[in-house]
Amino acid sequence: MGGAPIRILALLVGLLAVIAGAAAAPAQTQPPSTTVSEELAIGIKAAPPFAFKLEDGSWSGLSVDLWKRIAERLGLGYRFEEVPNVQDQIAGIASGRFDAATAAISVTADREKAIDFTQPFYAAGLGIAVPLNREPSWRPILHALTSFGFLQAILALICISLVVGMLIWLFERRHNEDFGGGAAKGLFNSLWWSTIAATQASTGELSPRTVPGRALAVLWMVGSIIAIAVFTAGVTSVLTVKQMEGLVQSESDLASVKVGALANSSTDAYLAGTHIRHSGYPSVQAGLDALRSGQIDAFVYDRPLLSWLIGKDYSSSLRVLDVSFERQNYAIALPKGSPLREPLDLALLQILESDWWDQATFQYLNEK
Template identity: 45%
Template structure:
């Protein structure tokens, strides 16, 4: 029996068309909302001079100003949300935030979770250390160490013993120069001292055979003693100046180092096998450095340089040069429609002279 064609009711066709149109609109909603209407949630974290937060909660800084310019160009509405370092990546990866803006370094581990825009600032790691005191002050301090004072006391005790021997054998036969009593004992001490130092004023001299024998032995022994003592002093002063001196990353392995946990510097130090003390932020790390609890603090060079420039105590410095590689970029969700338009605006900004001038004004010229 022939099958009769089934006619679809017009109302059902209309409903189906509306459904398809609605589905199409919903699928395109994220891209259109990010371009025009829906407010974006942008995570950030205080990291002067790229991100700063005023007392009234207003955000500012190099990265914040750059984002504001991007948002103005693209017509984005947005709200800043403060987060910790781990949250800048995890929050974007799980969809809590649409983007993260700040001094956020691109790493392989982070790239697996989120997408990054083109870098807007390339730098490396820096090392902050205490300022070295003036050479004359360092030398003066080394003269007053416990070890140096102990050596001086030991030498004086030896001179006193030798002087006592001179006095004992000379006091009866050479009373004019080595008189009985404390005066003669001091004369023996004086004679042993000038003999050891080869000054030999000639005001004292042994006259007995025993005294001359002691003097002869003491002359040769003094040559060895004074040479040894001079070497000890030179070694003490040199080691005192070099102890704790850090000139670059190659010295970190034998120094007490601080850094920030879960940061790019944490990854670098761990990969190099360098043990370090973790701090929650730069302020606490630099405070530990000033107080002598650590010898060096490793973190992003521009952030360290900015903080040290603003440090009113003037007791810290950042070593010249950088090591490692760091690229700051904006993080967006995987396959986010934000990345391409943000990339275009970001490149336009960093290629302009205003961005370069802002970097020089805030960070100063890199030495």
Template identity: 50%
Template sequence: MTVVGLWLLPWVAQAQPAAGRELVVGTRAAPPFAMKNAEGQWEGISIDLWRHVAERLNLRYRFEERDTVAALVDAVSNGQVDAAAAALTVTAARRQVMDFTQPFFSTGLGVAVGRGGATAWLPVLRTFFSFGFLQGVLTLLAIALLVGTLIWLFERKQHEAYGGNAMRGFVAGVWWSAVAMTQAGAAQDGPRTLPGRILAVVWMIASVVTIAVFIAGITSALTTQRMQGVVRTANDLRSIRVGAVAGSSTVEYLGMQRIGFQPYNLPADGLRALKAGQIDAFVYDRPLLAWTVQQDFPELEVLPITLDNQNYAIALPLENTIRVALDVTLLATLRSEWWQQTRFRYLGRDASN
């Protein structure tokens, strides 16, 4: 027997009261943590982890499926099952009615949106109505007005286009300044005085640089906004139509953030509603959301942000007799090469997240 096996012997003995009967382990479809293969057998990160731990503790068990998160939570809290291995998040509300093992996976909430479409243009519109954009436009206008005023003052006695009525001359100066700044065409009625021509040369050269910098800044801002997506923080969810799975930890988070949402029984239901344009974003556990979108909804995408912090663990009824044994075995397993390979097999490059 290995050193690790000898070290686990006391905890295996502690779990023996439960090993005398067949445990009922609740689960629900939550790929890639719990799902059925082509033969109808359960597999996934949580399922494989439970099998690995149960084998070392000599536990007999069978899986029992529940349709929803709420049904699985109720089954654990009411003692209808002896454990739950799926993708259950540890929350304060759940901890009041059930027990949890050591967390085995840390994640957060992801946000799915449509690829393209009207919603995808919201970040662009947000940029054009942002304070920074308006500030840049007003700055350019102020400089154009200043140059136009100076041209009028320099030219009003030497150039008939800027003479006569003060308002007429001022408007002519500002118009020439705007045309010269934007390079919209050949600027008519150019300055004739030496100060006016010096100012005109300086302004035309400076305006080329100013416009180029302004356009580059706006292009960069638009690119960044499009890459970040319609949602960057929880605040952005308040201005769009949001969907979430009823009874999930996502609902608790949205409630604390005072964010309204449309409830759905299953993630697939919410993603179909998103695809149909009935909602603008769907919020759910990030790894589960990414898996479902990748497999079944290529028209959608998961934004590169993570909201909230979540921990997955095996759920147990209160006053159970095997939590300590499970914890010790889990802690040893989570540091093993087997666990690293299991995560990589299901999550690939996202296994380190």
């Protein structure tokens, strides 16, 4: 009987161990904190005013300040790793080198196949840079004279002149030897008379003699004076506008001029998709230099970035047209299935609804 107390004591110890293990198990299944303790690698590139490097090596800009505010709110540790272009940012995200990437990364269908994006934080569009003060050139005039509208007006005058000539021939052929003598000779003389009458030149010996013919002649002469006056005023206006404002005034003009774009960018893909012939440049600065030197007539790029660069370095020679097209959304890039996406989306939406965001966009983009 001496061993019974020992066995009872052993059973009690085992039971206590089981109870302690069961009590400890729920503590091990608690969800992890949303705060990420490790340092995140953030891919970044220069894209002022969204991201630019200061003299001390630190980063600033609208996207940078936004990321810093998100990281502070979520308690994220991070470091910026600079790359030369957006393609390297996308590749770094897809390969796992970066935990996130930010600057001015456009959300596109092709990129969405390889990586994920947060909620967009800025809606941009493409802009067009053109020369500001280019020397007078005959190119705008030649472009206007060969335009479809100009050819339409010329053809309309010619057609009306032909119709009037044929009517004169019908009225005069049996009563006026000037327009008789066979259909070929009569029609030729009638068309010749109609043409010189429209230009108010002397009609020579040719003149209608019948009442219908003379009535038509009066109407044609008066009408041609008005038509030519309107036509001349329209041509003069077009030529003046083209000469003063240049070859490019909107997106529709890009198809008929020399266009430049950043090579291997979303702008490059858009221009190729719309069949606009263009030259690719390794950097935006190289494209703007080509525009300033007259090698191209227009340079297309993201409008807010284009406005910033021209205002900073090219304000005396280039300008950005007051047009925007092909809407593009900027977002933070993430690897597929990243656990950061949901907390980033929530923090991002909260910040975009705050007064801080309004102040930041006014500071960097002068937008209210």
